[in-house]
Amino acid sequence: MKKYYFLLLLLSLSTLGMLRAQKIDNLIELKRQSQNRLFHQLGKAINTPAFESEGYWSWGSSVVKGDDGKYHMFVSRFPKSLPFHPGWMVASEIVHAVSDVPQGPYRFSEVALPARGAQYWDGRSTHNPRILKYNHKYYLIYMGSTHPFTDPTYEQLTLDSPWCTVARSNKRIGLAVADSPYGPWKRLDEPILKTKPNTFFSFLTSNPSPIVQEDGSVLMIFKGRKYLNNEKYSNMALGIAYAPSIEGPYTVLNDEQPIFQVDGQGEAEDPFLWKDKEEYHVIFKDHVAKYTGERGGGVMAHSRDGINWTVDKDPKAYSKTVEWEDGTIARQGQLERPFILFEDGKPTFIFFATMDGPGEFENGTRSWNMVIPLK
Secondary structure, three states: OHHHHHHHHHHHHHHHHHHHHHHHHOHHHHHHHOOOHHHHHEOOEOOOOOEOOOOEEEEEEEEEEOOOOOEEEEEEEEEOOOOHHHHHHHHOEEEEEEEOOOOOOOEEEEEEEOOOOOOOOOOOEEEEEEEEEEOOEEEEEEEEEOOOOOOOOOOOOOOOOHHHHHHHHOOEEEEEEEOOOOOOOEEOOOOOEOOOOOOOOOOEEEEEEEEEOOOOOEEEEEEEEOEOOOOOEOOOEEEEEEEOOOOOOOEEOHHHOOOOOOOOOOOEEEEEEEEOOOOEEEEEEEOOOOOOOOOOEEEEEEEOOOOOOEEEEEEEEEOOEEEEOOOOEEEOOEEEEEEEEEEOOEEEEEEEEEEOOOOOHHHOOOEEEEEEEEO
């Protein structure tokens, strides 16, 4: 009898696993049943990469239409002579690429924010760019970091290495300003959003997603981690900051608490924030499948005031399983850093950083920035 119940339990678990896999992988049916408007807007992904750089890992991007009528992408890249993770922490640079059309492909133009020396807060790595155009100026809000060591080899750079430990703890959000998307860029010598003791962002600040409001003020969602009692760091949480202008000063709102409760509900990162005529919206990565049932799927939430947030009733905004324009449906190894391009107030394309392989950074051999038209 015990054997019977054990076999029945195994069969039930197997069936549940198969149903869960079918639910995630059957993208067409998933979209048909979804009540999430962004999920329904997703078209077929364009096979040609929006941006890829030979000899480099490339990651998250941000796009703006310039005064020259061209589209300007700012994107992270770092050499393949280092492992993807944590190579981005110690050797990333933000580069500028250009296209005549919003979907690309984008052609490399120049390095916008290169390494500038360990003495600077962003002297070793610039990453996670968000580009804003306002009052005839261009603003790059990004993550920067530094470390005091010589450049590591592939073998030396591990998650437990001094390079990773120090560079991770030095992650901060900063700002660069230019009159043209081609630069030159004036970088600030201090971050615009520093860490603060006894808060959820006491360890690091990262992953900025700002919007400029009608009065010129800025609302920005960001990722934070805090120090724990054992000197380790916490899970990832999202917070909201405000500034009267793009250049600051920035103040963390919501009593310096995360806008989504992390403990027991899963980690959140890679936010993209926007505002329509009715309210604020954000999409972010469901790191451990707590909101969408899919690890790495996209969560959508909304807010009337930008401070108090509610996860949408049907929160799944995108899946790691992607329908491509050539008719194939494939599950990406990674799908992160969403960015929506708006033109004349209408969302037109969504960009992602993506990777091949079965999942997990160490299993990927290629990364690029992809784009999906929005219907």
